[in-house]
Amino acid sequence: xxxxxxxxxxxxxxxxxxxxxxxxxxxxxxxxxxxxxxxxxxxxxxxxxxxxxxxxxxxxxxxxxxxxxxxxxxxxxxxxxxxxxxxxxxxxxxxxxxxxxxxxxxxxxxxxxxxxxxxxxxxxxxxxxxxxxxxxxxxxxxxxxxxxxxxxxxxxxxxxxxxxxxxxxxxxxxxxxxxxxxxxxxxxxxxxxxxxxxxxxxxxxxxxxxxxxxxxxxxxxxxxxxxxxxxxxxxxxxxxxxxxxxxxxxxxxxxxxxxxxxxxxxxxxxxxxxxxxxxxxxxxxxxxxxxxxxxxxxxxxxxxxxxxxxxxxxxxxxxxxxxxxxxxxxxxxxx
Numbered sequence: 037x038x039x040x041x042x043x044x045x046x047x048x049x050x051x052x053x054x055x056x057x058x059x060x061x062x063x064x065x066x067x068x069x070x071x072x073x074x075x076x077x078x079x080x081x082x083x084x085x086x087x088x089x090x091x092x093x094x095x096x097x098x099x100x101x102x103x104x105x106x107x108x109x110x111x112x113x114x115x116x117x118x119x120x121x122x123x124x125x126x127x128x129x130x131x132x133x134x135x136x137x138x139x140x141x142x143x144x145x146x147x148x149x150x151x152x153x154x155x156x157x158x159x160x161x162x163x164x165x166x167x168x169x170x171x172x173x174x175x176x177x178x179x180x181x182x183x184x185x186x187x188x189x190x191x192x193x194x195x196x197x198x199x200x201x202x203x204x205x206x207x208x209x210x211x212x213x214x215x216x217x218x219x220x221x222x223x224x225x226x227x228x229x230x231x232x233x234x235x236x237x238x239x240x241x242x243x244x245x246x247x248x249x250x251x252x253x254x255x256x257x258x259x260x261x262x263x264x265x266x267x268x269x270x271x272x273x274x275x276x277x278x279x280x281x282x283x284x285x286x287x288x289x290x291x292x293x294x295x296x297x298x299x300x301x302x303x304x305x306x307x308x309x310x311x312x313x314x315x316x317x318x319x320x321x322x323x324x325x326x327x328x329x330x331x332x333x334x335x336x337x338x339x340x341x342x343x344x345x346x347x348x349x350x351x352x353x354x355x356x357x358x359x360x361x362x363x364x365x366x367x368x369x370x371x
Contacts, residue, residue, distance in 0.1 A: 053083070067106050067109075088117060089119065115145070124151065134173070146158035163205030166206060203221055218240065249264050249271060253282075262288070262290055274303075277310065297326075315327045
């Protein structure tokens, strides 16, 4: 099936790796027609691996910055690419997709792909579906299948990177095995597993981890500090506000930004005072916007807590439930 004239030109540019693919051409990969997708599938294997890697990477960056484009057809196609780097990038670029038909390929990639990065990326991607299962957005049977596969990976002999990503994914689950797995990872001699344990504490929505999370905000390891700061926000720990205020002065920029985000999640007058004080002190416009977003979220959180919830009618309940933040956003990671 021949491509449309405009897309045929894009395919010519795609094959010619002696020239940089124009940015405008990348946008032509959004919402492909059936004939253009078939033409791309036929062309893709004949494109150099360096060009395939750069295209998948660039499309991912565009999709993250522009919610009006849709490259999921391309990313799905790239799940079967012969190059492991392309497959891993395609999985990561599908992070916000909730279509249940991705569960089977992600499970297959986690369990069978020869590439460690691919298996680890697939394990991470399955976390979204664990979350969706917990809020009953996918059938329980599918959720159990995912959980069982993740449990087998965590307790199996796969590479450390794959096992830790599986633990992070499973931490959304209310399965009784999860707390013990987090505890075991927390006491592991492997630094990466300890980082993932603190990450998992935040995802778990389990208040039992509150004291640990607050303590780890003082850890000398920047990766653990970062995850602890984020976890405090995810767990909405009001008692963590003093520690979060200290982290506003952290020399690591990502930890500083994470503290701003978490104060907005935690809410309350002390968190608001900390953010307002920081807003008065900073002259950086980008940071001011970030702080203002945290304050807006804090105001929403506090106002919601103050609502007489039992008096809300059906439409008002639905409006509260329709937040775009139902599924946690992608996280910056130091590792």
